[in-house]
Amino acid sequence: MMKSLLTVLIFSGLFINEGCATSTKEFTEPLVQIKKINKVEKPKPIVAVDWVEKTLSNLSLEEKVSQLVFVWTGSNYYSRESDQWNKMEELVTKQKLGGFIFSIGDVYEYAIQINKLQKISKVPLLIAGDYEWGIAMRVRNSTMFPRAMSVGATGDSSLAYEMGFAIAKEARAIGIHQNYAPVVDVNNNSMNPVINTRSFGDNPFIVSKLSSAFIRGTQDGGVIATAKHFPGHGDTQVDSHLDLPTLNFPKSRFDTLELIPFKASIEAGVRSMMVSHISIPAYDGVSGIPATLSPQVTTDLLQNELGFKGLIVTDALDMKGVTKKYGVGEAAILAIKAGNDILLMPPSELLAIRSVVNAVKRGEITEERINHSVRKLLNEKKKLELNANRLTDVDKLFDVVGSLKHKLLALKIARKSITVLGNKNKLLPLSKEFEGKILDLVISDSEDPASGKDFHSELQSRLDSKISFERLDIRSNQMDYEEILNKSNKNDLVIIQCHYFIRSAAMTGFLKKEHQNIINSILAQNKNVIIISFGNPYLVSEFPTAQNYICSYSPSESAIRATAEVIFAEVPAAGKLPITIPANYKFGEGVEYPATILRDGIVEEVGFDSQKFHKVDEIMNSAIVDSSFPGGVLLVAKDGAIVHNKGYGLYDYSLNSQLVNANSIYDLASVTKVIALTSAVMKLVGDKKISLDELVVKYIPEFGKNGKSNITIYNLMVHNSGLPAWRKFYDFTKDEKIMLDSLYASQLIYKTGDSTIYSDLGIITVGKIIEKVSKTTLDKFVEKEFFDPLGMHSTFYNPKAQYLERIAPTEIDTHWLKDNKAVHGRVHDENAAVLGGVSGHAGLFSTTKDLAIILQMLLNNGSYGGREYLQSKIVKEFTTRQSTSSTRAIGWDTRSSTGSFSGKYFSSNSFIHTGFTGTSVAVDPTKNLIVVLLTNRVYPTRENKKIGIIRPKIHDAIMESLINK
Secondary structure, eight states: HHHHHHHHHHHHHHHHHHHSSSHHHHHHHHHHHHHHTTTTTOOOOOOOOOHHHHHHHHOHHHHHHHHHEEEEEEEOOOTTTSHHHHHHHHHHTOOOOOOOEEEEEEEOOOOOOHHHHHHHHHHOEEEEEETBGGGGGGGETOOOOOOHHHHHHOOOOOHHHHHHHHHHHHHHHTOOOOOOOBBBOOOOOOOOOHHHHHSOSSSSHHHHHHHHHHHHHHHHHEEEEEEEEEEOOEEEEEEETTTOOBOOOOOOHHHHHHHHHHHHHHTTOEEEEEEEEEEEHHHSSSSOOOOGGIIIIIIIIIIIIIIOEEEEEETTTTHHHHHHOOHHHHHHEEEEHTOOEEEEEOOOHHHHHHHHHHHHHHTTSSHHHHHHHHHHHHHHHTTTTTTTTTOOOGHHHHHHTTTTHHHHHHHHHHHHEEEEEOOOOOOOOOOOOOOOEEEEEEEEESSOOOTTTHHHHHHTTOOSSSEEEEEEEEOOOHHHHHHHHHHHHHSSSEEEEEOOOEEEEETSOOOHHHHHHHHHHHTTTEEEEEESSOOOOOGGGGOOTOOOOEEEEOSHHHHHHHHHHTTTTSSSSSOOOSSBBTTBBOOOOBBOOOSSSSEEOGGGTTTTTTTHHHHHHHHHHHHHHSOOOOOEEEEEEEEEEEEEEEEESSSSSSTTOOOOOOOOOOOOOOGGGIIIHHHHHHHHTTSOOOTTTTBBBGGGGGGGGTTTTTTHHEEEEESSSSOSSSSOOOTTTOHHHHHHHHHOOOOOSOOTTOOOOOOOOHHHHHHHHHHHTTTHHHHHIIIIIHHHHOOTTTTTOOOOOGGGGGGGOOOBSSSSSSSSSSSSSSSSOHHHHTTTTSSSSEEEEEEHHHHHHHHHHHHTTTTTTEEESSOHHHHHHHTSSTTTTBBBBBSSOOOTTTTHHHTTSTTTTEEEEETTTTEEEEEEETTTTTEEEEOOTSSTTTOTHHHHHHHHHHHHHHHTTTOOO
């Protein structure tokens, strides 16, 4: 009987302990099971006591209270004998502190120091921090994301989720368990001195959608999210770090605005809530009580009315919103009584602990009230599995923190967020070929000499025109302002970078009167002016005449780069204001324009598997070892980004040959046909100066000899005229007129239209038609219409001597001049040489980057950089296969299903072409993909034909590295 009774008592005790944190229903159900167990002669083994309850039972009152106190610490290196380490060690080992809020430090210092503290702690520590825009907010060399308002400008909840998830992964990797983010305050006060871009916006429903997504991402990433600052810090003009703000609104206002995102956060499953130091008379009945210390706000509203059951954290108790009126001990006691679980950063942690302990001992606070909060905290530690493993794996940091994946996500958010406003004079997007002088002026609210330099570097890398750099900051005087006004008046464009940032406890972020005046004075000069705010977006309220204003919301590396990309239309302008800027712009405004020019990128951002992409390098290097060519340059561009532009090998096989690089220039040979001649024909057809159906004899009467009078320009462009492929005119003449007379007298080798034979002769003829119609030479025509305005400054016929060192040689000349010297800086094609180096079929020199520009223009259906070069319908017509019996488009070729240099993956919509010297271009519109390969495979002899094997291998390797090919 005693044995049976003992079993009942043990099991009863077990269920009672578990039931302390459950409902009455959950508590009573096990008691029924106990009776059943008593009837069993051999009871099952006793289940271990829950870790939470066991841990709680082993803590003294003082240790329980200490669990509820979180202390601030930096994560710098401290020696064992240092005062800083001794203090932390004492807080952990003697006080049994519950956790820390970690601040500024480095990645490895964070992880190592947290591990050291965890090892000496009786109870696993919960480590927290403020990482609103990434752990980079506090941790150097990690991923800095754009501000929350940037996410608001995207309106994209999937990006909010991904950002929360990525931040959580980096945080957890260094030992962080709780993020005091997101800010779910509705920033509907433009003069708010502390929230500003930390908020997702001023619309409570948008804030709700994005903050909820961020919360889900954070917690799916293994970190506790904390919604703050309850019940709303968005409509204040007082910084609670400096004083106690008061919100004199009725409860109905809170229900319809401030509380909406907090309710959404609770519905999203947020596990922690931070209460703000804001006085709300509507709930307290009187003014002057911080919400942190108010039972009416923290318990009645947050817990009882809204039903929040998670951890409740005070805002930092060392802020003057509390300390101006309340002492350390008093604030700690009131915070617990109000319903908070975590006392964050009391000015004196020991005094706060002692005060709460004494309050319990004298009956002011019950020990069960302390147990309630400790149990909640321990439950969170258990959910994080800290009871099983409290240490972080330092070796894994390298793969997580600051990863390329996270940086690309930051850039993706930034690109989608940059918001262009105004633009009534259509100054944006800005052309890289802007003609005139440009002043880049930084207006800063700090003395930081680096402020604005990163963006200036972005501008310098894109603008060929002269751009100067000046700075005004809080030290500037009247003489500085006058000098700037004088300089701005001498420039054609002024770009003003505003670096004004809201900083906690600093009351910064609002324009100095002198800075406001200088900007308005520059605007009064009636110059082209672009104003960019990398911080406070509301600044434009001070510039009523500003026509071009850009909100970047953040000074992060990704935001700086994305701003430049948007300005030059390297990426679309897509951001929408997530706020209303008083007297200027409304919520949802934002000028949109498409990306129209190429940008630099990396393979991962456009869907390539970087590991598989390495095969491209292997093929190129192997080809060089196999002497397929001395060297070459390969460019790959996708989705408007040049993700690979790399030189391989040498210019030739001599011992003193220079290395090939991305700026090396190659003789294009027949790629000239599509880049120069076909583009020129498209232009003239679009301008209705010629028609493809016109007879060639209309422009060149002598061409009609020997039965050629009915041949059209179209026949020549699709290579079905009947002309032979090639003739060695250079063997019998070096005179252009004699060569052309012989060409025009050529006989047909098949009936026009009956077959397709690729013919240089027909294209040479079309080149001469272009010159007659345009009344200028072909080289000058394409230079004026395409190469110059497109910025293709390394593309030309007959290169000047200044370019020789960049030009790869072609063949040892045994065919024309027969001097046994490498052809260098002059056209390789002998017939083109007879024609003075300028012809429709050959003669052009270029780089991979220049070719990518004009190919992107074709991908853009004839437009680039905001300018239409060709009509879209004409581009479509010329790049489309013309017959089922041939692969030829008009001027261009298309991929053959039976074998192509572009491999087996390029689509049937692709338009492609090769050049005899070892060059090729391939464009696949279905993949938005460009591949340019330039080599000098004819060095030292044209008999080297190994490139025929290499080309398809390279194109296949590129396609095979696409994740979704």
